[in-house]
Amino acid sequence: MTDILSASSLTKVYGEGPLAVRALNDVSLAFPRGRFAAILGPSGAGKSAFLHIAGGLDAPTSGSVTVADLKLPFADEEALARIRSEHIGFVFPGENLLPHQTARQNIELPMRLRGEKLDEGWYSSVVRTMGVAGAMDELPARLPRAMQQRVAVARAILGRPAIILADDPAHSLDARASLEIVELLRLCVREFGQTVLMSTQDLAEAALAERVILFSDGGVAGEISDPTPVSILTALEALSLRSGPG
Numbered sequence: 001m002t003d004i005l006s007a008s009s010l011t012k013v014y015g016e017g018p019l020a021v022r023a024l025n026d027v028s029l030a031f032p033r034g035r036f037a038a039i040l041g042p043s044g045a046g047k048s049a050f051l052h053i054a055g056g057l058d059a060p061t062s063g064s065v066t067v068a069d070l071k072l073p074f075a076d077e078e079a080l081a082r083i084r085s086e087h088i089g090f091v092f093p094g095e096n097l098l099p100h101q102t103a104r105q106n107i108e109l110p111m112r113l114r115g116e117k118l119d120e121g122w123y124s125s126v127v128r129t130m131g132v133a134g135a136m137d138e139l140p141a142r143l144p145r146a147m148q149q150r151v152a153v154a155r156a157i158l159g160r161p162a163i164i165l166a167d168d169p170a171h172s173l174d175a176r177a178s179l180e181i182v183e184l185l186r187l188c189v190r191e192f193g194q195t196v197l198m199s200t201q202d203l204a205e206a207a208l209a210e211r212v213i214l215f216s217d218g219g220v221a222g223e224i225s226d227p228t229p230v231s232i233l234t235a236l237e238a239l240s241l242r243s244g245p246g
């Protein structure tokens with residue numbers, strides 16, 4: 001299986017001198033096409049830093065990222081933006097829809113910015129599959145938060161990007177709505193063949209992925225294939241024993 005996204009020796013240091021924070025420390029990971037991976041770790045583990053850099057939204061201090069065989073040109077914002085818009089859809093935690101645009105306008109925006117013509121059949125299929133067809137004429141503020149996140153997922157999918165990067169996409173939703181959002185991401189993999197990489201702090205959400213990567217202190221602490229809540233818990237317990245006293 002070919003890798004659609006790979007990161008090699010990524011290090012990210014924010015700030016300088018005594019205030020410097022090492023958010024990522026020599027992280028190398030590869031993601032095959034058409035799979036669903038979750039990055040699980042506590043707050044501050046470096047999950048967002050990794051997703052931002054993997055998606056070309058932020059530059060690493062050192063290391064490189066390859067997306068669809070293209071090495072991300074971090075110094076060339078224009079080329080970087082082109083690669084992002086052609087290959088990557090982003091879902092961020094909560095409420096980043098444009099408030100004065102309807103749900104439909106929000107969903108169409110990335111395609112309009114690229115100057116692409118909307119395929120009505122595909123549009124209908126996406127909004128139906130995401131369960132947002134009835135909400136299209138509403139402004140985001142009039143929709144429940146869970147529905148806003150569904151709209152955000154539909155927006156990420158519409159341009160058919162090969163990769164969806166979802167940074168804590170279920171943040172601050174209740175448990176049921178959270179799992180529904182993650183199920184939608186699973187559907188993107190199964191139905192549309194997209195590659196999804198999601199960060200979360202939630203074990204039940206992570207267990208819906210095909211692969212869980214455990215992050216701790218800016219590094220990869222372990223990996224679990226075909227995870228279940230129990231296998232993730234066992235791995236987390238083994239890690240805390242290993243880093244404990246003795």
Ligand SMILES: Nc1ncnc2c1ncn2[C@@H]1O[C@H](COP(=O)(O)OP(=O)(O)OP(=O)(O)O)[C@@H](O)[C@H]1O
Nearest residue numbers: 014021023041042043044045046047048049050201
């Ligand atoms: N812009 C920034 N300036 C300074 N430090 C930052 C910046 N962004 C992140 N950090 C620091 O980098 C480390 C990793 O942060 P990151 O947001 O990647 O963690 P995370 O695992 O995504 O956490 P959370 O689950 O809370 O979002 C943290 O110590 C954080 O405080």
